Amino acid sequence: MKYHLLFILLLATCGSAAVAQRRPPNVRGPVVMRADQMRPQLKPGENRPDVAPAYPGGQPALSQFIQENAKTPPAMQEQQKSGVVFTSFTVGEDGRLSNVKVDKGFSPECDAEALRVLGLMPAWKPATRKGKPVPVDVTLAVPFGGSANLIIEKGKVKYE
Template sequence: MSKTIFSLLFVLAAAPAALAQQPAPAQQTIVLKPGQMQVQANPAANRPDRAPVYPGGAQALGLFFLEHIKYPEAARVKQLSGTVLVTATVNADGSVTNPVVAKSLSPECDAEALRVVPLLTGWQPAMRRGRPLPVLIQLPVPFGGAGEIKIEQTGRKPGE
C-alpha cells in the first residue's frame, strides 16, 4: 500500500513539470519557389497562389546584381566572397521594401546589399485568387565572385 501511495505521489509531483508549456519552436521562413506553387482548396488567407517573379527570371536578377553592386573596398582587401541573404517584402505594386539582413557576410557587404535590394523594381507580385498580394522573400546577394555568371561559348550558331 505504501508503495502504491509513494508511486501516486511521485506521479502527481512530476505532472506539473510534464504539463508545463514548452517554448514554441522558432518559426521557419517559408521560401516560395515558382515551380513548386499550387492552388489549394482551403489556403490560409495570406498564402499566395503564385510566387512573385522578377522580370527575366533568375538570370536577369543575377545581371542586375552584377551591374548595381559596388564591391566594398574593405571586403576586397579581406578577399571576402560569398552571399548576403536579405529578406524583403515584394509589395502588390511590384516594389521591394523593408530589406533586412538574414545572413551576414560583413558589415560593408551587408550595407551594400541593403542599398541595392530596394532598387529591384518591376516585380510581378505574388497573386492570390487573381489579386496581387505583398509577400516576404529571401534574396541571396552575391559578393566577390560568388554570383559569377559563366557563359559557355560553343562554335554553334543559335538554331543549329
C-alpha cells in the same frame, strides 16, 4: 490457444497506441518563399499565393541586375574574400519592395551594399491569390567577391 492469440493482438494494439502518443506534434514555422524555390501548388493554403512574385525578366535578369549593381567593398577586394549576404523583403501588392533587412550578414560594408542594391531594384510582378495581388515575404542571397576566380561555362558557374 484463443487466449494467446487474443493476448498478442491486445499487446500489439497497446504498443501502437503508445508509439503514437510519443510523436511530437507537427508544428510548422512561418512560410518563407525563396526566389529560386517558388513553385505553384495544387492545393495552396489560405495564406499562400497561387502565383509567386517574379522579378521582371525572371531569375536570369535578377542575377544580372545584382552582378551589375553590387560592388565589392575595397577591403574585401584587397583580402580576396568572398561571401553572401542573406536579405529579406516584402513584395507588396503594387510590386514594390518594403521591409528590406539583412537576415544573415557577411560584413558591415557588404550588408550596406546589399541593402543599397535592393533599394535600386525595380518593382516586381506581385504575387496573386485568386487573381488579386497579395504581399509576400521573399528571401534573397546577394553574393560578393570572388568574381575573378569564376568561369562561366555552358550556364554553370565553376570555381578554379
